[in-house]
Amino acid sequence: MPELPEVEVTRRKLEPHVLGRTIRAVLTTRPSVFFLTPPHVLRRELPGHRISVLRRFGKYLVAELDDERRLVLHLGMTGQLFAHRAAVPAILARPPSRGAPRAAPLPAPDRHTHLRLQFTDAGPEVWFRDTRKFGRVRLLARVQADPRLDKLGTDALQARGLDLFEACHRRRIPIKVLLLDQTVLAGVGNIYADEALFAAGIRPTRRACRLTRSDCDRVVAALRRIMHRSIRSGGTTVSDYLDPDQRFGRYQLALRVYGRSGEPCWHCREPVSRLVLGQRSTHFCRCCQK
């Protein structure tokens, strides 16, 4: 599932395919929850405009247009952005291990390809595909605020221990649940929350208010370290994630606890435990995390 590292890899690889290009036509599927801006509006409004910047905020991607409107994209759980060159054979072997992606390289758009941007030049189309439709697309008017975007906390890669420590004040929820709150640190999802808490030696069930300043420093440092490593590895492919070139991530090979319940802990060899917190499966080591 795309969290900050996967979204950042997507941004970096998509950027050269969109910057400075002018949209010629937009193809969409039928209206659905996927479209916060109705598809017929996107088809009408986007053509003729040039994409000037592609930014990331937490797990959001924002394409700024030449008229200062913004196209806001969220990949949800199964969202994929592709730079689709016609007639170029897609790569691909199986991913190195752990979870065989359901997705295979797409030779043609299918019913899950909800948005296709075609450009005035001969370069690739950009496709937004999302089987589960937990992803979202919205076109913001000039200077129009986005309620979700504006509520995001500090980007997880920019955060300091103090940011987390202040957010933990008087919060009685498990630290794992707090880490998933996008208004606290933007970009942290289920995988990296578990991995960072393991690296910091903190049990995910511990109440947020019971973390010390030093605990928070370790969690934030671990998040930054792990996310940077993951970005360098092309992100984590657990089930569906593919980058704009339809390549799998490789960071799943480096995961220490996520998806490893019952397998031996990297440090102490005790079996990794699993429980559910905030309706999300949570993985940790009873021995190494207190």
Next chain:
DNA sequence: ACCGCACCCTGAGCGC
């Protein structure tokens, strides 16, 4: 303000 939980959606995997 805080917190728990149902819900959105689809495909995979499983038992029968």
Next chain:
DNA sequence: TGCGCTCAGGGTGCGG
């Protein structure tokens, strides 16, 4: 073979 069930989870919104 095929049906029906459960599970996965990012984010929203509601009720207590």
